[in-house]
Amino acid sequence: MNKSFWVFLIVSLEVLLIVTLVPGDWSEKAIYKEAELIERSSGVKQRDFVLETATEWYQKGLVETGVWQSVYDFLIPSPEMKERSSIQADWWFDFVEGRIDSLQRSIYHTLTRFALLFSWLPYILLLLIPAIWDGMMTWKIKKTNFDYSSPVLHRYSLKFGAWIVGLILLAFFAPIPIDPIYIPFSLMVIAIIAGIAVGNLQKRI
Numbered sequence: 001m002n003k004s005f006w007v008f009l010i011v012s013l014e015v016l017l018i019v020t021l022v023p024g025d026w027s028e029k030a031i032y033k034e035a036e037l038i039e040r041s042s043g044v045k046q047r048d049f050v051l052e053t054a055t056e057w058y059q060k061g062l063v064e065t066g067v068w069q070s071v072y073d074f075l076i077p078s079p080e081m082k083e084r085s086s087i088q089a090d091w092w093f094d095f096v097e098g099r100i101d102s103l104q105r106s107i108y109h110t111l112t113r114f115a116l117l118f119s120w121l122p123y124i125l126l127l128l129i130p131a132i133w134d135g136m137m138t139w140k141i142k143k144t145n146f147d148y149s150s151p152v153l154h155r156y157s158l159k160f161g162a163w164i165v166g167l168i169l170l171a172f173f174a175p176i177p178i179d180p181i182y183i184p185f186s187l188m189v190i191a192i193i194a195g196i197a198v199g200n201l202q203k204r205i
Contacts, residue, residue, distance in 0.1 A: 025105075026102070026175055027102060027105035027106045027108075027109050027175050028105050029177075030109060030175060030176055030177045031105070031108065031109050031112060033177035034109075034112065034177045034178065034180065035047050035050075035051060035112075037177065037179055037180055038050055038116065038180050041179075041180060041181055042180070046119065049115070049119055050112055050115045050116050050119060051112065051115075053115035053118065053119075054108060054111040054112040054114070054115045055108075057111050057114075057115070058107070058108050058111055062104075062107070068100075068104065071100060072097075072100065075093075075096050075100065076093050076096060076097055076100075077093065106173070106175055109175065110172050110173055113171075113172045113180075113183070114172065116180055116183055117168075117183055117187075120183055120184050120187060121187075123184070124184065124187040124188065124191060127187075127188055127191040128187075128190075128191040128194060131191045131192060131194055131195030132194055132195060132198055134195050134199070135194065135195040135196065135197070135198030135199035136198055136199075138198075138199035139198060139199050139200070139201050142199075150200045151200070151202060153196060153197075153200040154196075154197050154200035154201060154202070157193045157194075157196045157197040157200070158193075158197050160193055161190055161193040161194065161197070164186050164189060164190055164193075165190070167186075168182075168183070168186055
C-alpha cells in the first residue's frame with residue numbers, strides 16, 4: 001500500500017485515541033508544560049508568539065466560523081429536546097461533551113506546534129537554500145568531471161526525509177508535552193538531507 005495511506009491511518013487512529021481515551025484536562029496540562037519548555041529554550045517572546053498565533057488560528061478557523069457550535073448542536077441535544085425525549089441518556093451526552101472538549105484542547109495543542117514550526121521557517125530557509133544550492137553545484141561539477149552520483153544516497157536521503165516529515169506530523173498530534181527543540185533540529189536535518197539528495201541526482205547531459 002501507499003506509504004501516505006499508512007501515515008493517514010496512523011494519524012487517524014491517533015486522533016481517535018485522543019477523542020475516546022485522553023482525559024479532558026490532559027491536553028491542557030500538556031499545553032502549559034510545552035509553553036514552559038518553549039519559554040526556557042527560546043524566551044518569553046517566542047512563547048507568547050506561539051500561543052497568540054495558535055489562539056488566532058483557533059478562533060478564526062473553528063470558533064468564529066461556527067464549526068464547534070455545529071458539532072455541539074449535532075451531537076448534544078438541547079434541553080428542550082431532552083425533555084421531549086422518552087430516553088434518558090444524560091450520562092452519554094455528558095461523556096460526548098467531555099470528548100468534544102478534549103478534542104478541542106488537542107486541536108489547539110496541535111495548532112501551537114504548527115505555530116512553532118511557522119516561527120522557525122524563516123531561519124531554516126537560511127540553511128535550506130544554501131544546502132540546495134551547494135547540492136546543485138556539486139551535481140553540476142559531477143556532470144563535468146564524471147564523478148559518481150550515488151542513486152543509493154539519493155533514494156535513501158529522500159526516504160529518510162519523508163520519514164522525518166511523517167514523524168513530525170505524528171508528533172504534532174501527540175497529546176503529550178514534547179521538547180520544542182525537536183522542530184528546528186528536524187528541519188536542520190531535512191535541509192542537510194535535501195542538499196545530499198540534490199547533489200546525487202542522476203546526471204543528464
